[in-house]
Amino acid sequence: MRDLTLILLSAGSSSRFEMDVKKQWLRIKHDPLWFFVAKKLEKTSVFAKIIITSSADDLEYMKSYGQFTYVEGGDTRQQSLKNSLKYVNTDYVLVSDIARACIEATFLERIISHKTDADCIVPFLPLNDTIVYDGVTIDRDKVKRVQTPQLSKTAILLKALDTDIEYTDESSAIVASGGNREFIDGDENAHKITHISDLNKIPCIDSPSNDILSGNGFDVHAFDDKGDMYLCGVKIDSDYGFKAHSDGDVAIHALIDAILGAAGMGDIGMMFPDNDDTYKGIDSKELLKHVVKKIYNYGYIIINVDITIAAQKPRIGQYKQQMRETISSIINCDMHRVNVKATTTEKLGFVGRAEGVAVFANANLKYFNWQQKS
Structure with a gap:
C-alpha cells in the first residue's frame, strides 16, 4: 500500500510575477502549469493521493481539469498547507510548490529513498558565489539554497504547524518544534518560477498551443x-x-x-x-x-x-x-x-x-x- 501523499501548493496570488496572468495558469501546450505538474508527478504512481490547493476564485474551474483532491487554500503558504493536511491519511507527505515545474522522477526517487532517515528530507543546492551577510563575508559552505519538494512524517509536520509562527518551508517548522531534518542533494532543473525571467531557466516546459x-x-x-x-x-x-x-x-x-x-x-x-x-x-x-x-x-x-x-x-x-x-x-x-x-x-x-x-x-x-x- 502506498504510504505517501503529494500536496501541490497552487493558491498564491503570483504578486511577484508582475503579469496579468497568474503563473499557475501559464499554458504548457494546452495545460495550465499546475495541471502540467500534477499530471507529470501522477505518472510516477508513487502517491496514494494528490492534493492541490487553490484560491477560492479558482477552485471550481480547476476541478474541470482532472480527478485530484482540491482544497481551498489560505492567505499564506502555511495556512494552505494546514488546510491540505486535513485530507492526508498516509504516514508520509511530500509538499511542493507548483512553481517548480521540472521535478524529474529520478529526483523524486532520491528524496523518497531517504524518507525514514529523518523527520523531514530537504533537497538543497550549494552556493558558489561569495556570500556577504550584514556587511560580513561568511562561509558559503555553511549556506544552503533549500528547495522543494520536501518529504515529512505527517504526524510530526501536523504538530510542527500547530503554531501562529509563519515558516517558509516545512523543515524550518519541524526543526523549530524539536524535530530533525536531513539535507540531500537538490536538482538545478527544479528551479522555482518566481519572476517571468525564471521561465528561461525551466528546461521541461513547452510553449503554449497556437490553437484558437x-x-x-x-x-x-x-x-x-x-x-x-x-x-x-x-x-x-x-x-x-x-x-x-x-x-x-x-x-x-x-x-x-x-x-x-x-x-x-x-x-x-x-x-x-x-x-x-x-x-x-x-x-x-x-x-x-x-x-x-x-x-x-x-x-x-x-x-x-x-x-x-x-x-x-x-x-x-x-x-x-x-x-x-x-x-x-x-x-x-x-x-x-x-x-x-x-x-x-x-x-x-x-x-x-x-x-x-x-x-x-x-x-x-x-x-x-x-x-x-x-
Missing part, C-alpha cells in the same frame, strides 16, 4: 415599460428598458457567455446567479470587466468578438460605433476586432412582435504567449 478557442453566447430579454435601456454598455434613447435582474444589457450578457464558452468556464448564470442580490440592478459592464480579468488571469487573450443584435425596435444603427468603442476598451481588444451587427426578424416571432431583443455573440481566444515576455 471559440465560444458562442445567446441571450434574450423582454421589454419593460420602466427603466433605462443599455446595449453593449451604451445607453439607448428609449421609453422602455428590459426585464432583468441586472441592468438587462442583453448584448453584454451574450458576449460574456461567448467568452466563458471559449474558455470552458461555464456560463453567466453560474458566475453571476440571478438569485444573488449582489447583482441586482448591476451595471453589466462591471460583470464583463470581472470576466475579462478572470480570462487574463487564467492565461487567455481575447482575439476578437462578433455581436449580432436582433431587434425590431429600437433602431441601433447610430449607436454601433459607440458600442464598439465601449466593448473594445473593456476587453482589451483593438476596436477593429470588435464587430457589432444589427438585424430584424422580418416581424417574425417575439422579436418581430417588438416584445424584446435577442443577441448572438461569438468570441475567439488564444493563450498568453509567455515565451514572448520572458
Whole structure:
C-alpha cells in the first residue's frame, strides 16, 4: 500500500510575477502549469493521493481539469498547507510548490529513498558565489539554497504547524518544534518560477498551443415599460428598458457567455446567479470587466468578438460605433476586432412582435504567449 501523499501548493496570488496572468495558469501546450505538474508527478504512481490547493476564485474551474483532491487554500503558504493536511491519511507527505515545474522522477526517487532517515528530507543546492551577510563575508559552505519538494512524517509536520509562527518551508517548522531534518542533494532543473525571467531557466516546459478557442453566447430579454435601456454598455434613447435582474444589457450578457464558452468556464448564470442580490440592478459592464480579468488571469487573450443584435425596435444603427468603442476598451481588444451587427426578424416571432431583443455573440481566444515576455 502506498504510504505517501503529494500536496501541490497552487493558491498564491503570483504578486511577484508582475503579469496579468497568474503563473499557475501559464499554458504548457494546452495545460495550465499546475495541471502540467500534477499530471507529470501522477505518472510516477508513487502517491496514494494528490492534493492541490487553490484560491477560492479558482477552485471550481480547476476541478474541470482532472480527478485530484482540491482544497481551498489560505492567505499564506502555511495556512494552505494546514488546510491540505486535513485530507492526508498516509504516514508520509511530500509538499511542493507548483512553481517548480521540472521535478524529474529520478529526483523524486532520491528524496523518497531517504524518507525514514529523518523527520523531514530537504533537497538543497550549494552556493558558489561569495556570500556577504550584514556587511560580513561568511562561509558559503555553511549556506544552503533549500528547495522543494520536501518529504515529512505527517504526524510530526501536523504538530510542527500547530503554531501562529509563519515558516517558509516545512523543515524550518519541524526543526523549530524539536524535530530533525536531513539535507540531500537538490536538482538545478527544479528551479522555482518566481519572476517571468525564471521561465528561461525551466528546461521541461513547452510553449503554449497556437490553437484558437471559440465560444458562442445567446441571450434574450423582454421589454419593460420602466427603466433605462443599455446595449453593449451604451445607453439607448428609449421609453422602455428590459426585464432583468441586472441592468438587462442583453448584448453584454451574450458576449460574456461567448467568452466563458471559449474558455470552458461555464456560463453567466453560474458566475453571476440571478438569485444573488449582489447583482441586482448591476451595471453589466462591471460583470464583463470581472470576466475579462478572470480570462487574463487564467492565461487567455481575447482575439476578437462578433455581436449580432436582433431587434425590431429600437433602431441601433447610430449607436454601433459607440458600442464598439465601449466593448473594445473593456476587453482589451483593438476596436477593429470588435464587430457589432444589427438585424430584424422580418416581424417574425417575439422579436418581430417588438416584445424584446435577442443577441448572438461569438468570441475567439488564444493563450498568453509567455515565451514572448520572458
